[in-house]
Amino acid sequence: MKLPDNIEGLVKAQNDLDSTAFAAHFTTAATVSDEGSSYAGSAEIKQWIEGATQKYRMQLKPLDFEQTGSTAELTVEVSGTFPGSPAVLHYHLELDGPLIRSLRISG
Template structure:
């Protein structure tokens, strides 16, 4: 599967539990929507993913990637310490200038 570099970097950072590398995949003003909460900016995103890594120890395996006009959708099998693991999640991404501008994670 041919993923854009920033998406491949995101998956690698997640699987290494590297919250700093994960956050650098996002623009300074990026927004993440996950579990009913909004995280604004690279620093908040870094804190959010560090907390999620500690709680869930989730790893991702890309299943498919689809680019649309305004967003891309990465489907990934996500495994970790949470009920129902593993599950396939949809990562709705808006990418500009080779950085993620927004991410919404849905089941």
């Protein structure tokens, strides 16, 4: 499956366990919603992904990607050191050009 460069970069950053590169794919005012919590802005997003990566060592395997205009959904198999690994998650994205304006993760 061919992913757009920005989404491919996001997946690569996560699989490289590189929270700085991961956060660089978001706008400065971006938001993330995951597991009932929300994070706003580059610093909070970087802190969130850094903590989650250290705790769970997540690896993403893209399964499906659909995009309509600035709205996209990436379906991934996430594996790591968490109960129930691997799990299929949906990344609901709002894009702003090559950057991500918002990300909501659901099961």
